[in-house]
Amino acid sequence: MYHHYFSTPKGFPRPFIHITADHNGIIGVDFVNQINEKERKNVHTEQCIKELEQYFNGERDNFSVILNPSGTHFQKRVWQQLGEIPYGQCWSYKELAIALGSANFCRAVGMANSRNPIALIIPCHRVIGHDGKLVGYSGGLDIKSWFLDYEKNGNSRKIG
Incomplete structure (x- = not known):
């Protein structure tokens, strides 16, 4: 399991976006107040970080990072x-x-x-x-x- 905490822009309601991934893609993105796990990045978290930076800088309006959500x-x-x-x-x-x-x-x-x-x-x-x-x-x-x-x-x- 891979984790990264992305610092949100000033004024955002939570200080961090917690990104979770496995070998196949992003499996979780949620909003948190503190860092609870040691960060361990992979290619998917790195791509997600890049795309979040672009989104929050007004350079991206959709995401292309590989997703691997668990659900029905x-x-x-x-x-x-x-x-x-x-x-x-x-x-x-x-x-x-x-x-x-x-x-x-x-x-x-x-x-x-x-x-x-x-x-x-x-x-x-x-x-x-x-x-x-x-x-x-x-x-x-x-x-x-x-x-x-x-x-x-x-x-x-x-x-x-």
Whole structure:
């Protein structure tokens, strides 16, 4: 298992993004307040670090790092569909469910979204309630709000 802690930009709600990888790709990205494990990098964490730097510097609006999330077939379908939400836009859970084949999938889509192990890179922050309200984000609504504002305002917040 490989770990790296990426220092977030000034004003971000948590000081670090914890990146976890195995030999096949990134398996986890979450937001933490402290470093809890010794860092051990591999090619996937190095690529992820580079792409996060580019994202936070306004030079990247999607990610190409290899991902290896663990989940059910349906969860993986949802996570793949999340990657289709354009940068700076939001979809409702219903829109996401319809894109997956049925409005009846709303609850299952919400559950899969909440279990996304690779936050930000799989952009679950771009899913909002049907009424436009921010709902459900495992990293916290403060982080979801930060990302949506950052993407909406054209990356006006640069690192440094």
